[in-house]
Amino acid sequence: xxxxxxxxxxxxxxxxxxxxxxxxxxxxxxxxxxxxxxxxxxxxxxxxxxxxxxxxxxxxxxxxxxxxxxxxxxxxxxxxxxxxxxxxxxxxxxxxxxxxxxxxxxxxxxxxxxxxxxxxxxxxxxxxxxxxxxxxxxxxxxxxxxxxxxxxxxxxxxxxxxxxxxxxxxxxxxxxxxxxxxxxxxxxxxxxxxxxxxxxxxxxxxxxxxxxxxxxxxxxxxxxxxxxxxxxxxxxxxxxxxxxxxxxxxxxxxxxxxxxxxxxxxxxxxxxxxxxxxxxxxxxxxxxxxxxxxxxxxxxxxxxxxxxxxxxxxxxxxxxxxxxxxxxxxxxxxxxxxxxxx
Amino acid sequence: xxxxxxxxxxxxxxxxxxxxxxxxxxxxxxxxxxxxxxxxxxxxxxxxxxxxxxxxxxxxxxxxxxxxxxxxxxxxxxxxxxxxxxxxxxxxxxxxxxxxxxxxxxxxxxxxxxxxxxxxxxxxxxxxxxxxxxxxxxxxxxxxxxxxxxxxxxxxxxxxxxxxxxxxxxxxxxxxxxxxxxxxxxxxxxxxxxxxxxxxxxxxxxxxxxxxxxxxxxxxxxxxxxxxxxxxxxxxxxxxxxxxxxxxxxxxxxxxxxxxxxxxxxxxxxxxxxxxxxxxxxxxxxxxxxxxxxxxxxxxxxxxxxxxxxxxxxxxxxxxxxxxxxxxxxxxxxxxxxxxxx
Numbered sequence: 001x002x003x004x005x006x007x008x009x010x011x012x013x014x015x016x017x018x019x020x021x022x023x024x025x026x027x028x029x030x031x032x033x034x035x036x037x038x039x040x041x042x043x044x045x046x047x048x049x050x051x052x053x054x055x056x057x058x059x060x061x062x063x064x065x066x067x068x069x070x071x072x073x074x075x076x077x078x079x080x081x082x083x084x085x086x087x088x089x090x091x092x093x094x095x096x097x098x099x100x101x102x103x104x105x106x107x108x109x110x111x112x113x114x115x116x117x118x119x120x121x122x123x124x125x126x127x128x129x130x131x132x133x134x135x136x137x138x139x140x141x142x143x144x145x146x147x148x149x150x151x152x153x154x155x156x157x158x159x160x161x162x163x164x165x166x167x168x169x170x171x172x173x174x175x176x177x178x179x180x181x182x183x184x185x186x187x188x189x190x191x192x193x194x195x196x197x198x199x200x201x202x203x204x205x206x207x208x209x210x211x212x213x214x215x216x217x218x219x220x221x222x223x224x225x226x227x228x229x230x231x232x233x234x235x236x237x238x239x240x241x242x243x244x245x246x247x248x249x250x251x252x253x254x255x256x257x258x259x260x261x262x263x264x265x266x267x268x269x270x271x272x273x274x275x276x277x278x279x280x281x282x283x284x285x286x287x288x289x290x291x292x293x294x295x296x297x298x299x300x301x302x303x304x305x306x307x308x309x310x311x312x313x314x315x316x317x318x319x320x321x322x323x324x325x326x327x328x329x330x331x332x333x334x335x336x337x338x339x340x341x342x
Numbered sequence: 343x344x345x346x347x348x349x350x351x352x353x354x355x356x357x358x359x360x361x362x363x364x365x366x367x368x369x370x371x372x373x374x375x376x377x378x379x380x381x382x383x384x385x386x387x388x389x390x391x392x393x394x395x396x397x398x399x400x401x402x403x404x405x406x407x408x409x410x411x412x413x414x415x416x417x418x419x420x421x422x423x424x425x426x427x428x429x430x431x432x433x434x435x436x437x438x439x440x441x442x443x444x445x446x447x448x449x450x451x452x453x454x455x456x457x458x459x460x461x462x463x464x465x466x467x468x469x470x471x472x473x474x475x476x477x478x479x480x481x482x483x484x485x486x487x488x489x490x491x492x493x494x495x496x497x498x499x500x501x502x503x504x505x506x507x508x509x510x511x512x513x514x515x516x517x518x519x520x521x522x523x524x525x526x527x528x529x530x531x532x533x534x535x536x537x538x539x540x541x542x543x544x545x546x547x548x549x550x551x552x553x554x555x556x557x558x559x560x561x562x563x564x565x566x567x568x569x570x571x572x573x574x575x576x577x578x579x580x581x582x583x584x585x586x587x588x589x590x591x592x593x594x595x596x597x598x599x600x601x602x603x604x605x606x607x608x609x610x611x612x613x614x615x616x617x618x619x620x621x622x623x624x625x626x627x628x629x630x631x632x633x634x635x636x637x638x639x640x641x642x643x644x645x646x647x648x649x650x651x652x653x654x655x656x657x658x659x660x661x662x663x664x665x666x667x668x669x670x671x672x673x674x675x676x677x678x679x680x681x682x683x684x
Contacts, residue, residue, distance in 0.1 A: 031507075032511050032514055034514065035506065099467055099468075102467060103464040103467060103468070121445070125441055125444060125445060125467065126445070126506050126509055128471075129502070129506050130503060130507070132471070132474055132475075133474075133506065134499075134503060136478060136495065136498075136499035136502075137499045137503065140492060140495060145488075146492045147488040149488070149492050150482060150488045150491050150492060153478065153495055154479070154482050156478075157475050157476075157479045157482060158479060160474070160475035161476060161479065164377065164471050164472040164475065165373075165377060168377035168468055169374050171464060171465075172374055172376065
């Protein structure tokens, strides 16, 4: 495997501007202005727009068309507005980040203050709630035939429920001593992977793809989503703090369960003793020593292999799709997610 | 006009048990248990189930059938599960209350601690978010033909957006000196009335009623919802604290804008001077004196007349429906909302 990182970045970037334009068009700052400003705040602060890119690429891959050969606002024979679906998915992602930041009491997101810091708690809760219903409005607005719209909405609603369940499991795990790696992977699936699954499968539902294709894309999303989260856990340990934009080793310091720490614990490592609990007391040398110990226990390799396995499986699922640039880009995105360094 | 209060209470009560059974069946406490316990907490604490009763009665009124002649789980010729729609509406109501209590930092709801007090802030946000998507899942699960389901979902999604906008306007108004009564009514419409409109119109959409009927029921819901909120504002001043379950005159003490205080302000009353700002310093005599002054300014009568007008208009809208017990009960509910004393 080997991702053409530059090609992936370009493919995502080419679509990002269109997605940003659509967000600005579909969610104007209207009355009550403060609510809509707060709802737009995190969306406007940036983000790779990876999930909406997956929506658009999946539509192209299903139809087997060249990049940008079709207008995303009236895509395929049924003139489906797949861009509205792409915006819907990004808006759900934004809602979950705003509420997560309140729950984790995080101050910064995408290099700007979290919404509850820039505005206030009330406005942040309400902005998240507004994005939530807007996402459903957008998904209702693709112009797809009603039966397909119902299936897309169903996927969106159950995805949102799963994300909430995943977040609740994450909180629960932090209070538990032992968590089995399989339970951790379930949590990752719920919290992170299901939104990739929705991003990949919903465009297929909307353009009327066969169930086999819909299922393949859902599986692709789940697998790359799992791989993505495991790679995130690895990067927390291996990427310099400056590049990460946060303290390297944060998960260890905060005693967060990750697939790495869970494997290490199962293999006799006293994970809680690896680094001091007080952030200020932790040195780079502490993190390096912890990384060495985790490597010696095989936990780093275990996580890397697991991430790679998921990504390979995810790519394999795309074989039911017609060969072409969109499918190849989806494969590259999968590789990119586990090869990226931040 | 005159509501047969007892008849209304019985009609709502007869349906309440069925709604409660359906909630328990449709939202079992499953893994992660704490999340679902918190999601069920406020639903299980009680509530009149007025909105789900409106859903069920509207379905009966549209079809012109006798009470309970049809099974709510497979209603009408298309076997629509209107009970799932009723639960969906109640679940949305519950989600908004949980998040509102966080925003207003209220400690008690329905005689039990607010969810963020009984559990914690994180769990309360997440419980609200879970109820939000569950409401969409339930509305997708009525078995109605896809085109009707799409319209019902559309109504539900835009209703949720309006509720958020209404809550944001409410916050905005509290920071403003002057608010025009019309703006206040807009806020009430968004914050409260739209959910009654959804409760009344969605069952009509699901059973395939004519657009004229759907619009009439939506209008009925908007009107009775407005009347309901104005009556709530009146009761805050006129009902004894013991009956209200909270301090009489709270809105005055907290300087909340209501249609009464806005009318009084426009008519030269120094509303902010009516009662002390400190709750402990306020006596029953202060509230009585304030009530006298508001009466003298015509503000009490103004609000009463407005509530009655809305309710009469709402009832009038039902004339397009076949005459029968369900329609008469919907009319009685409208009267009841402005005649109730708590």
